[in-house]
Structure formats: C-alpha cells, structure tokens
Amino acid sequence: MIDVLVIGGGNAALCAALMAREAGASVLLLESAPRAWRGGNSQHTRNLRCMHDARQDVLVDAYPEEEYWQDLLKVTGGITDEHLARLVIRASSTCRPWMRKHGVRFQPPLSGALHVARTNAFFMGGGKALVNAYYRSAEAMGVQIRYETPVDAIEMDGDRFVAARSGHERFTARTCVLAAGGFESNREWLREAWGQNERGEWPADNFLIRGTRFNQGVLLRHMIESGADAIGDPSQSHCVAIDARAPLYDGGICTRIDCVSLGIVVNRDAERFYDEGEDFWPKRYAIWGRLVAQQPGQIGYSIIDSQAIGRFMPPVFPGEKADTLPELARKLGLPEAQFVRTVQDYNAACRVGTFDHTALDDCHTEGLTPSKTHWARPLDQAPFYGYALRPGITFTYLGLKVNDLAQVHFGGKPSGNLFVAGEMMAGNVLGKGYTAGVGMSIGTAFGRIAGTQAAKAAGIKTGAVHAEA
Structure with a gap:
C-alpha cells in the first residue's frame, strides 16, 4: 500500500509530495489535468512573498514579521487566523534553500514600478518553471505521478481517510493530502455563491x-458535504481586474491591467467608484476585480494619459488610444458628456505636490467623492488611453478548516491521517483581499507541513531519500 496519496498537481501538492518522499514515504500524486496543463494555478504565478530581517540573496533591505503581518491584516480586514498566518510568514523566511534544492531558481531583485524588490522573491522563468522543476525532482526521487485522474470522492472511516475514488478507480493509502484547488472554474458554483444582484444580473x-x-x-464540495469543517465566504476570492478581452481560462499575469493607480477607473456610466490611489498596487490590485464585479454589467474602464506610459507593466493587448477625451469615450462606448465631465471634475480636484509612484506621495484630490489619496495628477496630456476591465478570478477562498499540522477537521476534531494544503485551505489565512505572492507562501508552508505530517502519520521512521543523480 502507498504511504502517502497526494491529490492535486500544483505548488502545494508538489511541496507535500516532495516532503513526504524526503521523509522516506512512498508517494502517489494524482493530477486532474493532462501533463501539458499540469500545475494548476501555480503555473501562472511569478513570486513568493518572503519575510526577512535583513538583505538576503534576491531580496533587498528587510521585511520583518510584524510588517508582513500588518500588511496581511490590512488586506484581509482582520478576517484571518493570526496563529496560522504567522506560521506562514515565518515559514516564508526559510523555504528558499529547500526550493533551490529541488531545482527552483530565483532572479535578481526587481525594481521600478513593481515595488516588490523588498518583499517578494521572483522565480526565474515564472511559475511554469517552478512547477516543472518540482515535477522533475519528484520523478527523480521516485514519486509516482498520474495525470488526467480527477478525484471525485473520498472514502472515510469516521474521521480517518481510507481511499480516494476517481470514476471507477480506487486508490488506497495510509495517509492522504488534499491539494486539489478551489472552485473558480465551476461557473454554476460561482453563480450560486454570488447570486443575483439588485439589477437582476448574475455577476458570475x-x-x-x-x-x-x-x-x-x-x-x-464532496468534503464539505461529507462533514469536513469549512471556512471562508464562497463569494470571496483572489479577484483581479483584467483585460476584458482576455481568454476565458488561463490568461495568467499578462492579462492584468496595472495602470489603475496612475489614472482613474470609471464604470459603464462613466462614473468613478473607488479610490484608485489607496495604497501600493501589489497590496491593492486584487481588490479591483471584486469592485468591478459590483458595477453595472461587471465592467470598468481604466483611463490614463501619456504621463503614465512607461510607469507600469504593459498588458499584452494595447488599449484604446485617442487624442481627445470625447474620442476616447466613443471608442470605449461610454456616454461622452458624462465621461468628459468625470475627467474634468477629477482634474479640477487634483492637488499635485511631488509625484512619486514609488512612495505614498502627496498628490491627492480635494472635494471629490470618491477621493484619490495618492498619485493624483490631472489627465490632460494627450494621447489618452483606455482599457476595458472584467473581474478575473484566480482562486476562491472557501476551504477546509485546518490547524498548524494541516489536519482536516470533522466536527472540530482533527483527522489523524487526512491533511490539506494550498487553495483548499487558504481561506484560513485569507478571509478576503490579497497581497502579491502570499498565495504561494501559504501553499509552500502548508504543503511542506502536510507532506511531513502525512509521512509521520503513515508510520515512516526514517528519511533521507534523495534524487537520483
């Protein structure tokens, strides 16, 4: 019998499989996707948010535990388990040597408009390279891998794992790690979670x-219906405002629109609806998808002028470009008079001090609702640009409740041999909101914990299994 069964194929699942195998356990990993699409959402990631008390290899300055915690506390609005969050934060400071051992490479610190050279370690080649490195290491170490094997049910004996089922196949193991992701690709579940709004629309x-x-x-869903303790709001997710022309699935990072803080955002009625300069973009980019989702037709428009060009990561698709505001409104299909009025009102309210996009500067609006608290400059330098925005769901926050040993709970009691990691438990730390790179921090920390604990629960006494040369 297999010692540890890992269900899932992304970062958390791979971390669990590698740690269990290092401990000496036999490991079988079941990935629902074909090999070409393996890796789940991890293939679209770029970085890992890391605590560090002083400059380290690819990280500049310091990013201490308390600052990381305060950043997380702010974006979640306090909807987080502090004990588990601090566990993730501390684990983020020590995981990179282990990641390197399994083939992950990091690139030199980034600077400029991304503002994350101090807080985030970037993967050389992005998430796809990270996933491929982990799979190579797992295969070399003897982890068995099955693709195109979606698990639809778990057999339990009380609170103990017995077997997993994929169609007519049954997989038994001494212990199991669940790391199969959220439900963001399930349109019906998204509709159920978001419901119908007051305008009669189904936002999802x-x-x-x-x-x-x-x-x-x-x-x-199977685990929740089977009595596993759930945590999180099903309507909360990592939800980003992305290019409305993006593909339905797998658009990844290149579909993000990163110029929001450099201009204004309006809805289809050409009205602003939120403070575009609230905070640094890596701390606020993941609230804009939800904001757009709450607007009529679930669409918004990011508007900039030529002053912003070169200050943000350009999206893969060029925006609409015009020499005048009325022309831009027509190209975007917005009510022309209202659009011009909105921009003029914003321009008149700007109080420009010393513009600095790398700091929370003193450029703000006065007498305008909603206000823009930083980086407020009049949009008066033609040409003008506009990008249509749609909500882009990365992963959902509804998950299974865990403790610091990554154990699944049933009626408040932790299972002795069933563990969970990654998106399936991220809601314990992320009740809402997001800050760049923290999803990978959660998946890496709890994937490693789950793998270690699963091997231990399987009765493994010795470790030191190494990759073949």
Missing part, C-alpha cells in the same frame, strides 16, 4: 478565470 456570468480550467471544486 461575466467573470473570466485567470487560472486553470481544471479547478471545478468537485473534491472540495
């Missing part, structure tokens, strides 16, 4: 999925 019908098409949430 206009959502795009930034990540994998294979996260249908089948296993997550």
Whole structure:
C-alpha cells in the first residue's frame, strides 16, 4: 500500500509530495489535468512573498514579521487566523534553500514600478518553471505521478481517510493530502455563491478565470458535504481586474491591467467608484476585480494619459488610444458628456505636490467623492488611453478548516491521517483581499507541513531519500 496519496498537481501538492518522499514515504500524486496543463494555478504565478530581517540573496533591505503581518491584516480586514498566518510568514523566511534544492531558481531583485524588490522573491522563468522543476525532482526521487485522474470522492472511516475514488478507480493509502484547488472554474458554483444582484444580473456570468480550467471544486464540495469543517465566504476570492478581452481560462499575469493607480477607473456610466490611489498596487490590485464585479454589467474602464506610459507593466493587448477625451469615450462606448465631465471634475480636484509612484506621495484630490489619496495628477496630456476591465478570478477562498499540522477537521476534531494544503485551505489565512505572492507562501508552508505530517502519520521512521543523480 502507498504511504502517502497526494491529490492535486500544483505548488502545494508538489511541496507535500516532495516532503513526504524526503521523509522516506512512498508517494502517489494524482493530477486532474493532462501533463501539458499540469500545475494548476501555480503555473501562472511569478513570486513568493518572503519575510526577512535583513538583505538576503534576491531580496533587498528587510521585511520583518510584524510588517508582513500588518500588511496581511490590512488586506484581509482582520478576517484571518493570526496563529496560522504567522506560521506562514515565518515559514516564508526559510523555504528558499529547500526550493533551490529541488531545482527552483530565483532572479535578481526587481525594481521600478513593481515595488516588490523588498518583499517578494521572483522565480526565474515564472511559475511554469517552478512547477516543472518540482515535477522533475519528484520523478527523480521516485514519486509516482498520474495525470488526467480527477478525484471525485473520498472514502472515510469516521474521521480517518481510507481511499480516494476517481470514476471507477480506487486508490488506497495510509495517509492522504488534499491539494486539489478551489472552485473558480465551476461557473454554476460561482453563480450560486454570488447570486443575483439588485439589477437582476448574475455577476458570475461575466467573470473570466485567470487560472486553470481544471479547478471545478468537485473534491472540495464532496468534503464539505461529507462533514469536513469549512471556512471562508464562497463569494470571496483572489479577484483581479483584467483585460476584458482576455481568454476565458488561463490568461495568467499578462492579462492584468496595472495602470489603475496612475489614472482613474470609471464604470459603464462613466462614473468613478473607488479610490484608485489607496495604497501600493501589489497590496491593492486584487481588490479591483471584486469592485468591478459590483458595477453595472461587471465592467470598468481604466483611463490614463501619456504621463503614465512607461510607469507600469504593459498588458499584452494595447488599449484604446485617442487624442481627445470625447474620442476616447466613443471608442470605449461610454456616454461622452458624462465621461468628459468625470475627467474634468477629477482634474479640477487634483492637488499635485511631488509625484512619486514609488512612495505614498502627496498628490491627492480635494472635494471629490470618491477621493484619490495618492498619485493624483490631472489627465490632460494627450494621447489618452483606455482599457476595458472584467473581474478575473484566480482562486476562491472557501476551504477546509485546518490547524498548524494541516489536519482536516470533522466536527472540530482533527483527522489523524487526512491533511490539506494550498487553495483548499487558504481561506484560513485569507478571509478576503490579497497581497502579491502570499498565495504561494501559504501553499509552500502548508504543503511542506502536510507532506511531513502525512509521512509521520503513515508510520515512516526514517528519511533521507534523495534524487537520483
């Protein structure tokens, strides 16, 4: 019998499989996607948010535990488990040597408009390279891997794992790690979670999925219906404002629109609806998808002028360009008079001090609702640009409740041999909101914990299994 069964194929699942195998356990990993699409949402990631008390290899300055915690506390609005969050934060400071051992490479610190050279370590080649490195290492170490094997049910004996089922196949193991992702690709579940709004719209019908098409949430729903303790709001997610022309699935990072803080955002009625300069973009980019989802038709428009060009990561598709505001409104299909009025009102309210996009500067608006608290400059330098925005769901926050040993709970009691990691438990730390790179921090920390604990629960006494030369 296999010692440890890992269900899932992304970062958390791979970390669990590698740690269990290092401990000496036999490991079978079941990935629902074909080999070419393996890796879940991890293939679209770029970086890992890391605590560090002083400059380290690819990280500049310091990013201490308390600052990391305060950043997380702010974006989640306090909807987070502090004990588990601090566990993730501390684990983020020590995981990179282990990642390198399994083939992950990091690139030199980034600077400029991304503002994350101090807080985030970037993967050389992005998430796809990270996933491929982990798979190579797992295969070399003897982890068995099955692709195109979606698990739809778990057999339990009370609170103990017995077997997993994929169609007519049955997989038994001494212990199991669940790391099969959320339900963001399940349109019906998204409709159920978001419901119908006061305008009679079903917002979820206009959502795009930034990540994998294979996260249908089948296993997550099965576990909740089977009595596993759940945590999180099903309508909360990592939800980014992305290019409305993005593909339905797997658009990834290149579909993000990063110029929001450099201009204004209006809805289809050409009205502003939120403070575009609230905070640094890496701390606020993941609230804009939800904001757009709450607007009529679930669409918004990011508007900039020529002053912003070169200050943000350009999206893969060029925006609409015009020499005048009325012309831009026509190209975007916005009510012309209202659009011009909105921009003029914004321009008149700007109080420009010393513009600095790398700091929370003193450029702000006065007498305008909503205000823009930083980086407020009049949009008066032609040409003007506009990007249509749609909500882009990366992953959902509804998950299974865990403790610091990554154990699944049933009626408040932790299972002795069933563990969970990654998106399936991220809601313990992320009740809402997001800050760049923290999803990979959660998946890496709890994937490693789950793998270690699963091997221990399987009765493994010795470790030191190494990759073949």
